[in-house]
Amino acid sequence: MRFGDIKKSLNEAAIKKANAGLETQHIIHDLQAISSSVDQIPTEKVDAKMTLVARLEKMADAVERFVDRILPKQADQPQAQPQAQPQSPELQVEPARQTNDPNATVEAKANPEIQKKLYTIKDYEAADKRAEDAIKRLRAAVDRINQSSMSDEEKTETIAEITAPLDDMVKEFEVVRAQRDSARAERDEAINFVKEVTGILVTLGNKVQGYEEEDTSSMTSAQRSQSKKRAVNAQKFTKTLKQALFGKILDMQEGSDVTQDEIKEFLQACADGKVINMLRVVKQSKGNIKDHVNPEYQKVFDVFVEENIFSYSPGTTSGAIGPGEMALSMMGNPAEKGKKGDLKIGDEEVEIKASAATGGRLNSKAIAKATTGWEVWRNNIAEILADAPEDRTIGVSDDKGKINQVPVNKWNGDQYNYNAKTKKAKQGSRYNWNQKGIDALNAEVLQPYSNFEKTYKLIHETIKALVQNYDALSKDNPKTGHKAFNPDALIANSIEQDGTVDYLKINKAYTRIAYSSYNIADGITTVMLLRTDTLDYTIIKDGVELADRLGKDITMGGGFNWNDDQQTPTPGYIAAKPE
Numbered sequence: 001m002r003f004g005d006i007k008k009s010l011n012e013a014a015i016k017k018a019n020a021g022l023e024t025q026h027i028i029h030d031l032q033a034i035s036s037s038v039d040q041i042p043t044e045k046v047d048a049k050m051t052l053v054a055r056l057e058k059m060a061d062a063v064e065r066f067v068d069r070i071l072p073k074q075a076d077q078p079q080a081q082p083q084a085q086p087q088s089p090e091l092q093v094e095p096a097r098q099t100n101d102p103n104a105t106v107e108a109k110a111n112p113e114i115q116k117k118l119y120t121i122k123d124y125e126a127a128d129k130r131a132e133d134a135i136k137r138l139r140a141a142v143d144r145i146n147q148s149s150m151s152d153e154e155k156t157e158t159i160a161e162i163t164a165p166l167d168d169m170v171k172e173f174e175v176v177r178a179q180r181d182s183a184r185a186e187r188d189e190a191i192n193f194v195k196e197v198t199g200i201l202v203t204l205g206n207k208v209q210g211y212e213e214e215d216t217s218s219m220t221s222a223q224r225s226q227s228k229k230r231a232v233n234a235q236k237f238t239k240t241l242k243q244a245l246f247g248k249i250l251d252m253q254e255g256s257d258v259t260q261d262e263i264k265e266f267l268q269a270c271a272d273g274k275v276i277n278m279l280r281v282v283k284q285s286k287g288n289i290k291d292h293v294n295p296e297y298q299k300v301f302d303v304f305v306e307e308n309i310f311s312y313s314p315g316t317t318s319g320a321i322g323p324g325e326m327a328l329s330m331m332g333n334p335a336e337k338g339k340k341g342d343l344k345i346g347d348e349e350v351e352i353k354a355s356a357a358t359g360g361r362l363n364s365k366a367i368a369k370a371t372t373g374w375e376v377w378r379n380n381i382a383e384i385l386a387d388a389p390e391d392r393t394i395g396v397s398d399d400k401g402k403i404n405q406v407p408v409n410k411w412n413g414d415q416y417n418y419n420a421k422t423k424k425a426k427q428g429s430r431y432n433w434n435q436k437g438i439d440a441l442n443a444e445v446l447q448p449y450s451n452f453e454k455t456y457k458l459i460h461e462t463i464k465a466l467v468q469n470y471d472a473l474s475k476d477n478p479k480t481g482h483k484a485f486n487p488d489a490l491i492a493n494s495i496e497q498d499g500t501v502d503y504l505k506i507n508k509a510y511t512r513i514a515y516s517s518y519n520i521a522d523g524i525t526t527v528m529l530l531r532t533d534t535l536d537y538t539i540i541k542d543g544v545e546l547a548d549r550l551g552k553d554i555t556m557g558g559g560f561n562w563n564d565d566q567q568t569p570t571p572g573y574i575a576a577k578p579e
Helices: 012-019 023-038 043-070 106-110 112-146 152-171 174-196 198-209 221-255 260-271 278-283 295-306 325-331 370-385 435-449 452-466 470-474 487-493 503-522 543-549
Strands: 286-288 343-345 348-355 393-397 403-407 414-419 424-429 526-531 536-540 554-558 572-575
Touching (some): 023 043, 023 152, 043 112, 112 152, 174 260, 198 325, 221 260, 260 295, 278 343, 325 343, 348 572, 370 435, 370 452, 393 414, 435 503, 452 487, 470 487, 536 543, 536 572
Parallel strands (some): 348 526
Antiparallel strands (some): 286 536, 343 348, 414 424, 526 536, 554 572
């Protein structure tokens, strides 16, 4: 593939900057090429294949020892037994077994073809897995280097010490060399392209983060320190974006007819704000992002979508930029980093909740972890079950996976979830906040033993424990635009007179409460629910609207477990697929 119009101003410093962070990708790509070629070695070259596998294993041993010496052991890594170690990773391996091998059979010594047959019978089928295991170990060693606190220059030098003997080894094997060289040629073309568009990527990276270079000349020492920190974070994001693009360009070239000139033009259009009209997007209560793409760039946009750009999240170094948010801020106009929501589109702050299946949660700062509500939940269930007849029992799994019959009136709904594969168990609730859990709660607790008052107490006290600005819901908040309502009445109206609960009804009530909590605590008003699989979206302006549309054009992707101390305990909300 030929590339024209390479920037003449691309000097040595710019090349070095463009190449930063790609060194690890180089060796990983080489290892992938080697992995792909091992099973292509013909059976008549079995000796070469077995020698290659042995060399890979030997190299993995040496590289692991080398990395262990230069990097501190992680706390969870087992300590290696002391042994004599070379000063650098010696990757010399035993030559292929010859007919004078003392471990060969008498027949093999007399006839080399016998040895080949023995290899085929005993070792050939296992060779691919052995090679793959060795390559995984090499990749893990490279990952350790890449994730270490070394500078970029130190990482480059260290990885070069692995790359050099890897090159020497590959040169000896024709099939592997051809595969690797072909892959390298493609990779190098992509690297050259990334060098060309580095300036555009910096612009896009800064756009996504809302970062602008600052004049520090009149700043105080403390202000300059903060400015430097912001600049470092911006550079880290650009590096991350560049690394992601590196892999995507290779995949895009293989799977489509899009050219690198077209990709370059597309990236420039993103920087110039010419790809997605975000004002048109948010004017509609629902739609599809594809309908708002400039037709001139539709072809490359579609290829980026196939590469899951809307599911991509650049990681923790970039200020918690989530999936969907990055793609929209990169391609959209107007779209800049919001102060309250994820994006500022015109005069409106919009929070992006992007997902393909589970949906986005209402991550209010004032909503506690599920484990906080679990204690209230289990205590209220125990109160309801306390009046059960003495002779009533129920099957409950213990920490060994065994089902035991326990008295219903002495139980609180907890049980162990046993994993037969790992032989480990985790305590949880039988009645998690999802369809299955609420159905079981109705059948086993509420219908036989509860009434309206007991169920109201269960739901009300649990939600109040979770939503820690619950009392603020009944007061107007002019700052955020929150309109007062009675959350107690909302909960009461969602409970059936016989004490059972309808999953959709109770979630409509909790959804309005959680959305209002989000608004008061975080200043969030407008939320976009974006499906990353189809790019269908829905715009929500307040909790009443979200509750009303739940079960219609908005669905719940999932609930939450009471023993989960990570995710915010609200349902996941997602735009329904159009029929």
